[in-house]
Amino acid sequence: MKPLAANIFAIKRYALHDGPNIRTTIFFKGCPLACWWCHNPEGIDFHSKVLFLAEKCVGCGECVGHCPEKALGLTSKGVFRDDDKCTSCATCVQICPALAHEATGRSMSIAEIITEIKKELPFFDQSGGGITCSGGEPLSQPESLLALLQACGKLGIHRAVDTSGFAPVETLLEVARHCELFLYDVKHMDSPTHERFTGVANDLILANLKALGDDGHAIRVRIPLIVGVNDDGKNIHATGAFIADCKGVQGIDILPYHPSAIAKYRKLGEIYKGASLTVPTKAHLAGVAEILKKYVVDVNIGG
Ligand code: SF4
Ligand code: SF4
Known part of the structure:
Protein backbone atom coordinates (compact mmCIF):
# COMPACT_ATOMS: atom_id res chain seq x y z
CA MET A 1 0.00 0.00 0.00
CA HIS A 47 -2.95 21.14 -7.92
CA SER A 48 0.80 21.63 -8.14
CA LYS A 49 2.27 23.35 -11.19
CA VAL A 50 5.82 23.67 -12.40
CA LEU A 51 6.83 27.26 -13.13
CA PHE A 52 9.54 28.10 -15.63
CA LEU A 53 11.57 31.12 -14.50
CA ALA A 54 13.29 32.14 -17.74
CA GLU A 55 15.39 34.82 -16.02
CA LYS A 56 17.23 32.12 -14.03
CA CYS A 57 17.98 29.84 -17.03
CA VAL A 58 21.66 29.69 -18.04
CA GLY A 59 20.92 27.82 -21.27
CA CYS A 60 22.76 24.58 -20.45
CA GLY A 61 20.03 22.50 -22.12
CA GLU A 62 20.07 19.78 -19.43
CA CYS A 63 16.31 19.84 -18.85
CA VAL A 64 15.38 19.56 -22.53
CA GLY A 65 16.58 16.00 -23.02
CA HIS A 66 15.16 14.80 -19.71
CA CYS A 67 11.60 16.03 -20.20
CA PRO A 68 9.54 12.85 -20.67
CA GLU A 69 6.79 14.75 -22.52
CA LYS A 70 9.17 16.53 -24.92
CA ALA A 71 7.60 19.77 -23.70
CA LEU A 72 10.92 21.65 -23.61
CA GLY A 73 13.02 22.98 -26.45
CA LEU A 74 16.19 25.07 -26.73
CA THR A 75 16.70 27.79 -29.32
CA SER A 76 19.24 30.61 -29.64
CA LYS A 77 16.81 32.66 -27.53
CA GLY A 78 16.88 30.10 -24.71
CA VAL A 79 14.54 27.40 -23.40
CA PHE A 80 10.87 27.44 -24.27
CA ARG A 81 8.11 25.23 -22.88
CA ASP A 82 4.99 23.95 -24.61
CA ASP A 83 2.47 24.27 -21.79
CA ASP A 84 -0.02 22.02 -23.62
CA LYS A 85 2.45 19.14 -23.36
CA CYS A 86 3.76 19.78 -19.84
CA THR A 87 2.21 17.45 -17.24
CA SER A 88 3.95 19.11 -14.25
CA CYS A 89 5.89 15.90 -13.58
CA ALA A 90 8.70 18.01 -12.04
CA THR A 91 11.56 16.05 -13.65
CA CYS A 92 13.05 19.34 -14.80
CA VAL A 93 12.87 20.69 -11.24
CA GLN A 94 15.25 17.93 -10.13
CA ILE A 95 17.55 18.35 -13.14
CA CYS A 96 18.05 22.10 -13.52
CA PRO A 97 21.27 23.33 -11.87
CA ALA A 98 20.03 26.94 -12.01
CA LEU A 99 16.69 26.31 -10.22
CA ALA A 100 14.90 27.73 -13.26
CA HIS A 101 12.05 25.21 -12.93
CA GLU A 102 10.13 25.51 -9.69
CA ALA A 103 7.28 23.34 -8.38
CA THR A 104 4.43 25.06 -6.52
CA GLY A 105 3.92 21.97 -4.36
CA ARG A 106 4.95 18.38 -3.89
CA SER A 107 3.65 15.18 -2.41
S1 SF4 B 1 18.47 22.88 -17.05
FE1 SF4 B 1 17.89 24.87 -16.21
S2 SF4 B 1 19.53 26.25 -16.77
FE2 SF4 B 1 19.74 24.43 -18.10
S3 SF4 B 1 18.55 24.95 -19.94
FE3 SF4 B 1 17.15 23.88 -18.58
S4 SF4 B 1 16.17 25.58 -17.44
FE4 SF4 B 1 17.98 26.43 -18.38
S1 SF4 C 1 7.38 19.49 -15.51
FE1 SF4 C 1 7.83 17.54 -16.57
S2 SF4 C 1 6.62 17.66 -18.42
FE2 SF4 C 1 6.75 19.75 -17.64
S3 SF4 C 1 8.54 20.63 -18.65
FE3 SF4 C 1 9.25 19.81 -16.69
S4 SF4 C 1 9.96 17.73 -17.19
FE4 SF4 C 1 8.69 18.41 -18.90
Missing part, protein backbone atom coordinates in the same frame (compact mmCIF):
# COMPACT_ATOMS: atom_id res chain seq x y z
CA LYS A 2 1.24 3.49 -0.86
CA PRO A 3 2.25 5.44 2.27
CA LEU A 4 -0.09 8.25 3.23
CA ALA A 5 1.13 11.53 1.77
CA ALA A 6 0.31 15.21 1.99
CA ASN A 7 0.50 17.83 -0.73
CA ILE A 8 2.86 20.41 0.74
CA PHE A 9 4.12 23.67 -0.72
CA ALA A 10 6.66 24.68 1.91
CA ILE A 11 8.19 23.79 5.26
CA LYS A 12 9.45 26.80 7.19
CA ARG A 13 11.93 26.39 10.04
CA TYR A 14 12.50 28.83 12.93
CA ALA A 15 9.05 30.33 12.40
CA LEU A 16 8.45 32.98 15.06
CA HIS A 17 4.98 34.21 14.07
CA ASP A 18 3.07 30.97 13.58
CA GLY A 19 2.23 30.19 17.21
CA PRO A 20 4.11 30.16 20.51
CA ASN A 21 7.93 30.11 20.53
CA ILE A 22 10.13 28.61 17.79
CA ARG A 23 8.14 26.47 15.37
CA THR A 24 8.33 24.51 12.18
CA THR A 25 5.44 25.42 9.91
CA ILE A 26 4.15 22.90 7.40
CA PHE A 27 2.19 24.52 4.58
CA PHE A 28 -0.57 22.31 3.14
CA LYS A 29 -1.43 23.03 -0.46
CA GLY A 30 -4.95 23.97 -1.51
CA CYS A 31 -7.49 26.36 0.02
CA PRO A 32 -11.25 26.74 -0.52
CA LEU A 33 -10.92 30.51 0.05
CA ALA A 34 -9.18 33.03 -2.19
CA CYS A 35 -8.63 36.13 -0.06
CA TRP A 36 -7.67 39.27 -1.95
CA TRP A 37 -4.68 39.81 0.35
CA CYS A 38 -3.46 36.18 0.50
CA HIS A 39 0.31 36.19 1.03
CA ASN A 40 0.68 32.54 0.05
CA PRO A 41 -0.96 32.48 -3.41
CA GLU A 42 1.03 29.35 -4.33
CA GLY A 43 -0.99 27.59 -1.62
CA ILE A 44 -4.47 28.30 -3.03
CA ASP A 45 -4.55 25.91 -6.00
CA PHE A 46 -5.00 22.26 -4.93
CA MET A 108 5.50 14.22 0.78
CA SER A 109 4.88 11.10 2.81
CA ILE A 110 4.09 11.64 6.48
CA ALA A 111 7.38 9.86 7.28
CA GLU A 112 9.30 12.36 5.10
CA ILE A 113 7.67 15.31 6.86
CA ILE A 114 8.41 13.80 10.27
CA THR A 115 12.07 13.40 9.26
CA GLU A 116 12.20 17.14 8.53
CA ILE A 117 10.41 17.99 11.77
CA LYS A 118 12.74 15.82 13.88
CA LYS A 119 15.72 17.96 12.80
CA GLU A 120 14.21 20.80 14.85
CA LEU A 121 13.49 18.86 18.04
CA PRO A 122 16.34 20.56 20.00
CA PHE A 123 14.82 23.99 19.22
CA PHE A 124 11.36 22.83 20.29
CA ASP A 125 12.79 21.47 23.55
CA GLN A 126 14.70 24.68 24.32
CA SER A 127 11.99 27.15 23.36
CA GLY A 128 8.80 25.24 24.11
CA GLY A 129 7.87 25.49 20.44
CA GLY A 130 6.50 22.85 18.11
CA ILE A 131 4.84 22.47 14.75
CA THR A 132 2.15 24.55 13.09
CA CYS A 133 0.12 23.12 10.24
CA SER A 134 -0.82 25.98 7.95
CA GLY A 135 -1.56 26.52 4.30
CA GLY A 136 -3.45 26.84 2.12
CA GLU A 137 -6.01 25.22 4.37
CA PRO A 138 -4.71 22.20 6.29
CA LEU A 139 -8.26 21.01 7.07
CA SER A 140 -8.73 20.45 3.34
CA GLN A 141 -6.38 17.44 3.59
CA PRO A 142 -7.92 15.91 6.73
CA GLU A 143 -6.48 12.39 6.52
CA SER A 144 -2.93 13.59 5.98
CA LEU A 145 -3.29 16.30 8.61
CA LEU A 146 -4.56 13.82 11.20
CA ALA A 147 -1.78 11.36 10.44
CA LEU A 148 0.85 14.08 10.82
CA LEU A 149 -0.64 15.42 14.05
CA GLN A 150 -0.89 11.92 15.52
CA ALA A 151 2.73 11.16 14.60
CA CYS A 152 3.88 14.42 16.21
CA GLY A 153 1.75 13.67 19.27
CA LYS A 154 3.62 10.39 19.75
CA LEU A 155 6.87 12.38 19.75
CA GLY A 156 5.53 14.78 22.38
CA ILE A 157 5.66 17.78 20.02
CA HIS A 158 3.34 20.75 20.65
CA ARG A 159 0.89 21.01 17.74
CA ALA A 160 -0.94 24.06 16.40
CA VAL A 161 -3.29 24.27 13.43
CA ASP A 162 -3.62 27.57 11.56
CA THR A 163 -6.99 27.58 9.81
CA SER A 164 -9.62 29.64 8.04
CA GLY A 165 -12.19 27.48 9.85
CA PHE A 166 -13.88 26.64 6.55
CA ALA A 167 -14.36 22.88 6.87
CA PRO A 168 -17.04 20.43 8.04
CA VAL A 169 -17.45 20.72 11.82
CA GLU A 170 -16.85 16.95 12.20
CA THR A 171 -13.43 17.33 10.55
CA LEU A 172 -12.56 20.32 12.72
CA LEU A 173 -13.51 18.59 15.98
CA GLU A 174 -11.68 15.39 15.03
CA VAL A 175 -8.52 17.38 14.25
CA ALA A 176 -8.98 19.26 17.52
CA ARG A 177 -8.53 16.00 19.45
CA HIS A 178 -4.98 15.84 18.10
CA CYS A 179 -3.64 19.37 18.57
CA GLU A 180 -3.05 21.73 21.48
CA LEU A 181 -3.89 25.06 19.85
CA PHE A 182 -5.84 26.57 16.97
CA LEU A 183 -4.81 29.78 15.22
CA TYR A 184 -8.20 30.73 13.83
CA ASP A 185 -8.83 33.50 11.29
CA VAL A 186 -11.78 35.84 11.66
CA LYS A 187 -11.89 38.15 8.67
CA HIS A 188 -15.25 39.92 8.60
CA MET A 189 -18.53 39.75 10.50
CA ASP A 190 -20.69 40.72 7.50
CA SER A 191 -21.22 37.65 5.38
CA PRO A 192 -21.68 39.31 1.94
CA THR A 193 -18.53 41.40 2.53
CA HIS A 194 -16.69 38.29 3.70
CA GLU A 195 -17.76 36.51 0.53
CA ARG A 196 -16.74 39.41 -1.68
CA PHE A 197 -13.18 39.48 -0.33
CA THR A 198 -12.58 35.77 0.37
CA GLY A 199 -14.88 33.88 -2.00
CA VAL A 200 -16.97 32.23 0.77
CA ALA A 201 -19.66 33.27 3.27
CA ASN A 202 -18.73 33.47 6.97
CA ASP A 203 -21.55 31.50 8.61
CA LEU A 204 -19.73 28.13 8.68
CA ILE A 205 -16.52 29.78 9.90
CA LEU A 206 -18.22 31.60 12.78
CA ALA A 207 -20.31 28.55 13.76
CA ASN A 208 -17.16 26.40 13.77
CA LEU A 209 -15.33 28.87 16.02
CA LYS A 210 -18.15 28.59 18.56
CA ALA A 211 -18.23 24.79 18.23
CA LEU A 212 -14.48 24.56 18.81
CA GLY A 213 -14.73 26.60 22.01
CA ASP A 214 -17.81 24.72 23.22
CA ASP A 215 -15.87 21.48 22.75
CA GLY A 216 -13.15 22.78 25.09
CA HIS A 217 -10.28 23.61 22.72
CA ALA A 218 -7.70 26.39 22.99
CA ILE A 219 -7.85 29.10 20.33
CA ARG A 220 -6.01 32.27 19.39
CA VAL A 221 -8.07 34.31 16.95
CA ARG A 222 -6.16 36.01 14.14
CA ILE A 223 -7.57 39.07 12.40
CA PRO A 224 -5.84 40.13 9.19
CA LEU A 225 -6.43 43.89 9.31
CA ILE A 226 -6.96 45.54 5.97
CA VAL A 227 -7.84 49.21 5.58
CA GLY A 228 -11.16 49.68 3.80
CA VAL A 229 -12.09 46.02 4.15
CA ASN A 230 -12.56 45.12 7.82
CA ASP A 231 -11.02 47.96 9.86
CA ASP A 232 -14.10 50.13 10.44
CA GLY A 233 -15.33 50.59 14.00
CA LYS A 234 -18.64 48.82 13.37
CA ASN A 235 -16.93 45.64 12.16
CA ILE A 236 -14.22 45.72 14.86
CA HIS A 237 -16.83 46.09 17.64
CA ALA A 238 -18.93 43.28 16.11
CA THR A 239 -15.84 41.08 15.84
CA GLY A 240 -14.82 41.75 19.44
CA ALA A 241 -18.33 41.07 20.74
CA PHE A 242 -18.57 37.79 18.83
CA ILE A 243 -15.18 36.59 20.04
CA ALA A 244 -15.96 37.57 23.64
CA ASP A 245 -18.97 35.28 23.40
CA CYS A 246 -16.87 32.29 22.23
CA LYS A 247 -15.35 29.92 24.77
CA GLY A 248 -11.70 28.87 24.55
CA VAL A 249 -10.31 32.06 23.02
CA GLN A 250 -7.03 32.88 24.77
CA GLY A 251 -6.37 36.07 22.85
CA ILE A 252 -6.42 37.94 19.55
CA ASP A 253 -3.52 38.56 17.19
CA ILE A 254 -4.03 41.45 14.75
CA LEU A 255 -2.10 40.75 11.56
CA PRO A 256 -1.54 44.02 9.65
CA TYR A 257 -1.99 43.70 5.90
CA HIS A 258 1.24 44.03 3.91
CA PRO A 259 1.68 43.78 0.13
CA SER A 260 4.92 41.75 0.20
CA ALA A 261 3.39 38.82 -1.75
CA ILE A 262 3.08 40.83 -4.95
CA ALA A 263 6.25 39.27 -6.42
CA LYS A 264 4.79 35.79 -5.84
CA TYR A 265 1.70 36.67 -7.88
CA ARG A 266 3.93 37.92 -10.70
CA LYS A 267 5.90 34.68 -10.63
CA LEU A 268 2.69 32.64 -10.79
CA GLY A 269 1.35 34.82 -13.62
CA GLU A 270 -1.70 35.65 -11.50
CA ILE A 271 -3.48 38.92 -10.85
CA TYR A 272 -2.94 40.37 -7.36
CA LYS A 273 -6.35 41.60 -6.27
CA GLY A 274 -4.75 43.20 -3.21
CA ALA A 275 -3.01 45.91 -5.29
CA SER A 276 -5.70 48.43 -4.29
CA LEU A 277 -5.53 47.60 -0.55
CA THR A 278 -3.87 49.85 2.02
CA VAL A 279 -1.43 49.05 4.83
CA PRO A 280 -2.72 50.20 8.26
CA THR A 281 -0.64 52.78 10.14
CA LYS A 282 0.71 52.07 13.64
CA ALA A 283 -1.76 54.54 15.11
CA HIS A 284 -4.67 52.86 13.37
CA LEU A 285 -3.55 49.42 14.56
CA ALA A 286 -3.27 50.72 18.11
CA GLY A 287 -6.80 52.14 17.85
CA VAL A 288 -8.19 48.83 16.64
CA ALA A 289 -6.37 47.00 19.44
CA GLU A 290 -7.90 49.38 22.01
CA ILE A 291 -11.40 48.58 20.75
CA LEU A 292 -10.76 44.83 20.84
CA LYS A 293 -9.38 45.06 24.39
CA LYS A 294 -12.85 46.11 25.53
CA TYR A 295 -13.90 42.55 24.67
CA VAL A 296 -10.80 40.33 25.06
CA VAL A 297 -7.96 41.00 27.53
CA ASP A 298 -5.01 39.67 25.50
CA VAL A 299 -4.77 41.57 22.20
CA ASN A 300 -1.48 41.52 20.35
CA ILE A 301 -0.39 43.31 17.16
CA GLY A 302 1.51 40.87 14.96
CA GLY A 303 1.62 37.06 14.91
